[in-house]
Amino acid sequence: MDNSCRKLIFNIYIGFYCSAIILPQMCICSYFSTPSIDQFNKDAGTFPVATNGQPFPWHELRLPTVVTPLHYDLFVHPNLTSLDFVASEKIEVLVRDATQFIILHSTDLEITNATLQSEEDVRYRKPGKKLTVLSYPAHQQIALLVPEKLMADLRYYVTIDFQAKLADGFEGFYKSTYRTLGGETRTIAVTDFEPTQARMAFPCFDEPLFKASFSIKIRRESRHIALSNMPKVKTIELEGGLLEDHFETTVKMSTYLVAYIVCDFNSVSGTSSSGVKVSVYASPDKWSQTHYALEASLKLLDFYENYFDINYPLPKLDLVAIPDFESGAMENWGLITYRETSLLFDPKTSSVSDKLWVTKVVAHELAHQWFGNLVTMEWWNDIWLNEGFATYMELISANATYPELELDNYFLDLCFEVIKRDSLNSSRPISNQVETPTQIKEMFDTVSYKKGACILNMLKDFLSEEKFQKGIINYLKKFSYGNAKNDDLWSSLSNSCLEGDFTSGGFCYSDSKTTSNTLAFLEENMEVKEMMTTWTLQKGIPLVVVKQEGRSLRLQQERFLSGVFKEDPEWRALQERYLWHIPLTYSTSSSDAIHRHILKSKTDTLDLPEKTSWVKFNVDSNGYYIVHYEGHGWDQLITQLNQNHTLLRPKDRIGLIHDAFQLVSAGRLTLDKALDLTRYLQHETNIPALLKGLEYLETFYHMMDRRNISDVTENLKHYFLRYFKPVIDTQSWSDEGSVWDRMLRSVLLKLACYLNHAPCIRKATQLFSQWMESGGKLNIPTDVLKIVYSVGAQTTAGWNYLLKQYELSVSGAEKNKILYALSTSKHEEKLMKLIELGMEGKVIKTQDLAALLHAIARNPEGQQLAWNFVRENWTELLKKFGLGSFPMRMIISGTTAHFSSKDELQEVKLFFEFLKAQGSHLDVFQIVLETISKNIKWLEKNLPTLRTWLLASI
Ligand code: BES
Ligand code: ZN
Numbered sequence: 001m002d003n004s005c006r007k008l009i010f011n012i013y014i015g016f017y018c019s020a021i022i023l024p025q026m027c028i029c030s031y032f033s034t035p036s037i038d039q040f041n042k043d044a045g046t047f048p049v050a051t052n053g054q055p056f057p058w059h060e061l062r063l064p065t066v067v068t069p070l071h072y073d074l075f076v077h078p079n080l081t082s083l084d085f086v087a088s089e090k091i092e093v094l095v096r097d098a099t100q101f102i103i104l105h106s107t108d109l110e111i112t113n114a115t116l117q118s119e120e121d122v123r124y125r126k127p128g129k130k131l132t133v134l135s136y137p138a139h140q141q142i143a144l145l146v147p148e149k150l151m152a153d154l155r156y157y158v159t160i161d162f163q164a165k166l167a168d169g170f171e172g173f174y175k176s177t178y179r180t181l182g183g184e185t186r187t188i189a190v191t192d193f194e195p196t197q198a199r200m201a202f203p204c205f206d207e208p209l210f211k212a213s214f215s216i217k218i219r220r221e222s223r224h225i226a227l228s229n230m231p232k233v234k235t236i237e238l239e240g241g242l243l244e245d246h247f248e249t250t251v252k253m254s255t256y257l258v259a260y261i262v263c264d265f266n267s268v269s270g271t272s273s274s275g276v277k278v279s280v281y282a283s284p285d286k287w288s289q290t291h292y293a294l295e296a297s298l299k300l301l302d303f304y305e306n307y308f309d310i311n312y313p314l315p316k317l318d319l320v321a322i323p324d325f326e327s328g329a330m331e332n333w334g335l336i337t338y339r340e341t342s343l344l345f346d347p348k349t350s351s352v353s354d355k356l357w358v359t360k361v362v363a364h365e366l367a368h369q370w371f372g373n374l375v376t377m378e379w380w381n382d383i384w385l386n387e388g389f390a391t392y393m394e395l396i397s398a399n400a401t402y403p404e405l406e407l408d409n410y411f412l413d414l415c416f417e418v419i420k421r422d423s424l425n426s427s428r429p430i431s432n433q434v435e436t437p438t439q440i441k442e443m444f445d446t447v448s449y450k451k452g453a454c455i456l457n458m459l460k461d462f463l464s465e466e467k468f469q470k471g472i473i474n475y476l477k478k479f480s481y482g483n484a485k486n487d488d489l490w491s492s493l494s495n496s497c498l499e500g501d502f503t504s505g506g507f508c509y510s511d512s513k514t515t516s517n518t519l520a521f522l523e524e525n526m527e528v529k530e531m532m533t534t535w536t537l538q539k540g541i542p543l544v545v546v547k548q549e550g551r552s553l554r555l556q557q558e559r560f561l562s563g564v565f566k567e568d569p570e571w572r573a574l575q576e577r578y579l580w581h582i583p584l585t586y587s588t589s590s591s592d593a594i595h596r597h598i599l600k601s602k603t604d605t606l607d608l609p610e611k612t613s614w615v616k617f618n619v620d621s622n623g624y625y626i627v628h629y630e631g632h633g634w635d636q637l638i639t640q641l642n643q644n645h646t647l648l649r650p651k652d653r654i655g656l657i658h659d660a661f662q663l664v665s666a667g668r669l670t671l672d673k674a675l676d677l678t679r680y681l682q683h684e685t686n687i688p689a690l691l692k693g694l695e696y697l698e699t700f701y702h703m704m705d706r707r708n709i710s711d712v713t714e715n716l717k718h719y720f721l722r723y724f725k726p727v728i729d730t731q732s733w734s735d736e737g738s739v740w741d742r743m744l745r746s747v748l749l750k751l752a753c754y755l756n757h758a759p760c761i762r763k764a765t766q767l768f769s770q771w772m773e774s775g776g777k778l779n780i781p782t783d784v785l786k787i788v789y790s791v792g793a794q795t796t797a798g799w800n801y802l803l804k805q806y807e808l809s810v811s812g813a814e815k816n817k818i819l820y821a822l823s824t825s826k827h828e829e830k831l832m833k834l835i836e837l838g839m840e841g842k843v844i845k846t847q848d849l850a851a852l853l854h855a856i857a858r859n860p861e862g863q864q865l866a867w868n869f870v871r872e873n874w875t876e877l878l879k880k881f882g883l884g885s886f887p888m889r890m891i892i893s894g895t896t897a898h899f900s901s902k903d904e905l906q907e908v909k910l911f912f913e914f915l916k917a918q919g920s921h922l923d924v925f926q927i928v929l930e931t932i933s934k935n936i937k938w939l940e941k942n943l944p945t946l947r948t949w950l951l952a953s954i
Pocket of ligand 2: 364368387390
């Protein structure tokens with residue numbers, strides 16, 4: 001198609017789009033055409049109003065594309081005493097169509113001067129022409145009005161001087177403080193920009209598509225160091241003793257990845273196989289906790305360079321532990337920032353699960369250096385291309401570099417977790433239209449991260465490991481330093497021919513039958529895109545219903561909904577128009593070969609080569625679907641588990657436990673059947689399977705405990721203590737064994753002590769007293785540390801002592817364990833004291849407030865307290881964290897989603913309505929309401945069954 005023809009079709013499309021929207025005048029500023037200044041003056045009445053009362057020449061939240069940035073020279077001088085910064089920038093822009101204004105993002109920056117130079121002006125060193133600056137805070141935009149029209153296809157240079165206070169929260173260019181062992185409080189300045197906060201630090205084109213290079217200069221005092229994305233080229237000494245660091249120019253990148261820090265931290269360094277200098281920084285007293293992260297990042301960097309077949313493009317990579325950090329970590333290119341507990345590992349107090357967490361976060365942020373930094377999604381609607389991939393690569397890379405962590409067991413749980421959310425009607429598709437900063441922030445949720453990762457895992461299983469890897473290498477190479485969307489990924493993945501395969505019509509075919517069964521499917525001309533869009537553009541998860549009739553398997557797919565039963569009137573409407581292309585896998589009792597079939601229609605039939613007693617679908621739980629076996633299907637599987645569970649693979653056993661309890665929530669399986677399935681666990685030696693069964697018992701216990709249904713809690717306790725006695729009794733109070741031995745120990749002993757199991761309490765009390773007597777010096781095994789502290793926190797003396805140690809500890813891992821222990825107290829006034837300390841933000845940092853409220857709400861004695869507190873202090877909380885931010889969403893769901901009565905539902909509903917009336921709206925409101933309704937329904941239906949089953953079982 002020639003260009004003019006393309007343009008015509010494009011214009012027709014835009015025209016159609018414009019006439020379809022409600023406010024036609026909005027289309028004057030369609031995203032692709034800029035109004036002329038005459039037009040602007042004529043229609044001024046229809047434009048937004050800038051802060052000075054003048055019309056602001058741009059309506060939309062998205063920036064126009066007529067002016068694009070090529071390069072930023074950025075100078076920043078933060079003052080860590082007066083807590084503000086002065087800065088200036090010179091942006092080189094390319095004008096694509098003649099225009100009389102430039103629209104940029106800028107939030108809360110005081111602009112003191114703005115000028116414009118043409119290329120000629122720069123060449124002849126002519127001073128810039130002064131620009132008029134208009135500001136439209138509702139869209140976080142400024143408009144620079146130029147005296148003469150900017151000409152198409154020319155470059156210009158915009159210079160802006162500006163200043164602001166260092167931000168109070170966790171966004172933009174903000175201050176963070178820490179206390180030294182000597183008791184001194186020190187301040188550092190640090191940036192955190194994703195998704196839309198670069199505009200708080202410097203005026204910029206703050207959308208991921210506007211990639212440019214950056215040359216950064218930071219002025220600082222000599223007691224500090226400055227870090228940025230690139231290595232330092234030189235330092236200039238200025239009069240008065242200040243120093244100015246100049247950093248190398250970056251590669252082309254999006255604004256949200258720019259970073260700089262002024263601090264007084266120390267580091268450890270190493271060099272990767274390819275010669276990249278990797279350093280881990282922390283505040284001086286925490287320097288000794290940086291070594292594990294250095295080892296892990298070096299290994300992981302080597303792994304990724306090989307796996308992606310693309311070298312990390314920068315000469316250095318810094319990982320920095322920031323004392324105040326809102327999320328877990330941020331992948332700024334070359335300067336990754338972490339919450340201290342996501343990076344630092346203290347051998348004395350960090351447990352095996354802390355190690356797993358640090359490894360995962362380091363692996364995640366390193367994966368972003370390719371997925372996200374090198375190739376970026378075009379817009380935030382596809383943020384899963386960053387986060388889903390980074391989450392999936394955690395598994396691939398950590399399995400290769402730290403196989404002893406057996407991270408694939410962890411991965412299963414990750415998929416199960418998002419299934420909970422995705423089986424509610426309030427879920428959303430992975431790709432979702434978003435516009436406002438709050439909507440964009442809400443995209444960083446479990447759907448983007450976890451569902452994204454799980455469908456990639458399913459796709460890898462379908463394509464084969466080799467083709468998947470080849471496909472993502474194609475994708476990364478093709479879109480390096482650029483942007484991509486879903487379809488770009490799918491086409492790269494469906495064109496991943498291996499050597500020896502031959503291509504026809506853009507697809508790979510193979511004449512070698514040996515590589516994998518999947519090749520047969522490619523011969524059916526299966527298109528990856530056609531399949532994958534059913535997973536990314538549609539919300540929810542499918543349920544595959546299997547009915548065995550002799551040698552025939554009748555298959556049916558529907559949308560799986562927990563909390564809505566098939567007999568409910570709304571069920572049918574909720575099913576409409578849902579259809580997935582499901583790459584099914586199955587094995588049977590007669591052979592453990594893996595069979596494959598793509599279910600593309602609502603119903604289908606499969607013929608088995610021979611009659612078998614059972615079939616098990618979703619081999620190794622690699623698929624993102626739930627399976628229900630009708631007729632005698634479940635009974636046959638339960639019989640097999642009891643006779644010889646090892647005939648089913650460990651991950652299949654875990655999958656069966658999971659699916660059975662999910663089906664209970666959907667009213668498709670009775671609770672006693674699911675519980676009967678778990679009876680085989682007394683012979684189970686696979687720890688993740690054991691933990692899965694235990695998790696459900698624990699969930700039921702907590703649900704009953706919160707509602708004070710004491711006969712059931714008592715019986716559950718007896719059942720657990722009797723049933724798991726042999727394994728509980730063999731647990732040692734140590735850090736010995738494999739990773740999963742250690743996980744099991746932590747979970748079992750925690751539950752045993754929580755249920756007041758006398759030997760557990762005795763041992764924990766003894767260790768706690770010894771620890772107190774030693775002045776907190778005694779080393780308690782890290783895997784039982786939290787348990788010992790929690791038992792200790794039940795007396796006032798123990799609680800007070802723990803709080804004192806909390807203040808003194810320099811280990812984030814230990815502090816988290818102490819804070820959790822403190823939150824399990826049964827005394828409301830102690831819990832209230834914690835909340836007050838968290839609100840004050842000194843002893844308990846604001847960054848830990850959301851987790852604290854969540855922990856208190858988990859405690860039956862604290863649930864009401866936490867919920868009331870959130871309602872009464874909403875405005876204060878909102879000042880600390882933004883509306884769509886992760887902590888705010890965690891506070892809301894953490895203090896409400898466990899409710900299970902109609903009165904509680906009503907209370908929560910009223911509160912959300914009040915918030916909505918105030919203009920605050922979040923997706924999480926609907927998720928919470930549906931979750932509570934689901935809990936109510938679960939109890940109504942299953943409490944009697946649970947009661948009877950327990951009576952028969954103890
Ligand atoms: N890119 C995110 C950081 C982020 C989170 C930015 C939310 C904007 C909003 C980073 O890569 C990330 O995903 N961090 C995770 C940790 C990770 C191991 C799951 C986080 O902060 O929770
Ligand atoms: Zn991420």
